[in-house]
Amino acid sequence: MPGASTVEPVRIIxxxxxxxxxxxELDALVAAHDPDVLCLQEGDTASLPDTAGGLVLAHTTQQNRLGLAIYYRASAFNLVDMAAVSVKKSLHDRVLRPAHERLLGVRLRDIDAGRDLLIASLHAAPLTARNALRRDQIRAALSELSExxxxxxxxxxxxxxYPVFKERLSEHMRDVxxxxxxxxxxxxxRYRVFRGFYDFAAASGFVVESVRTLPQGESDxxxxxxxxxPQ
Structure with missing residues (x-):
């Protein structure tokens, strides 16, 4: 993409x-694509391994059994700080299973470049919630991440x-x-009627070169x- 920095890129799965x-699948996934950081959603946080293909577990969410996790390459980054962010719950969360923490962020120091970066794993509310609630969740989570x-x-x-009305989400993200x-x-x-674009990247202070979809495994x-x- 135009405007990309000469700084070495960060690769995140x-x-x-x-x-x-x-x-x-995690060991093979990391071995095949050599990421610097691995961000997970819907992991059983009590059963996740300490390492994945040579990447080290930075942190997991604590309040959700099926939660978020981030792994990083310890030879390239130092872990400086971390935060799990709780946001307003959807009706789905209240009725079926509490999901307090929908964003997990880490502050990493690039050892070679001598600078810090913020990387986060996000899992917004399911499709039973309104898009407006998801936008509110994302805005609140990003505000907390900046801390x-x-x-x-x-x-x-x-x-x-967020498979539909993505243009509205893009506008919302640009506004913040x-x-x-x-x-x-x-x-x-998984379901034909719901197929589409669900997994995105949102950048501030980064120039995103590509978001490439990898081959499907056992997940939907x-x-x-x-x-x-990083700029």
Whole structure:
């Protein structure tokens, strides 16, 4: 993309594990695509491994059994800080299973570049919720994420659960200082009527070079590989 920095890019995989079913794929996924960071959704946080293909577990959410996790390459980054963000719950969350924490962020220091970055894994409310609630959740989560380091480059990846009216979401993200970038192919395949683009990247202080959809495993979501340059 035009305007990309000469700084080495950061490679991030985001993957919704479909209620932990695809966890056994992580080592092979990392080995095949060599990411710097791995962001997960719908992982059984009590059962996630300490490492995935050589990446080290930074942190997981604590209040949701099926929650979020982030792994990072310890030879390239130091873990500085982390935060799990609770947002307004949807009706689905209240009736079926509490999902307090829908964003997990880490502050990483690039060892070679000597600068800090914010990376986050996001899982917005399911399709039973209104788009307006998802937008509110995302806005609140991004505001909390900034507390880890105001003004630092930020890259949020994950399951935005927003297959329709994406233009409205893009406008909303631009209004709060982020550029939303969709994947090159559909990322959700389980139900024909709901198939579409679900897994995105949102960047502030990063130039996103590509969001590439990876081959499908056992999850109903396809992993995405985000390549981005901090500005």
């Amino acid at each position: 985001s993957y919704n594990l479909r209620k932990h079913r695809a966890v056994h 880890l380091g105001w003004g630092l480059p930020q890259l949020i990846v994950g399951d935005f659960n 200082g982020y550029e939303l970038v969709m994947s090159d192919q559909h990322t959700y395949t 979501h396809l992993p995405i590989l985000v390549t981005a340059h």
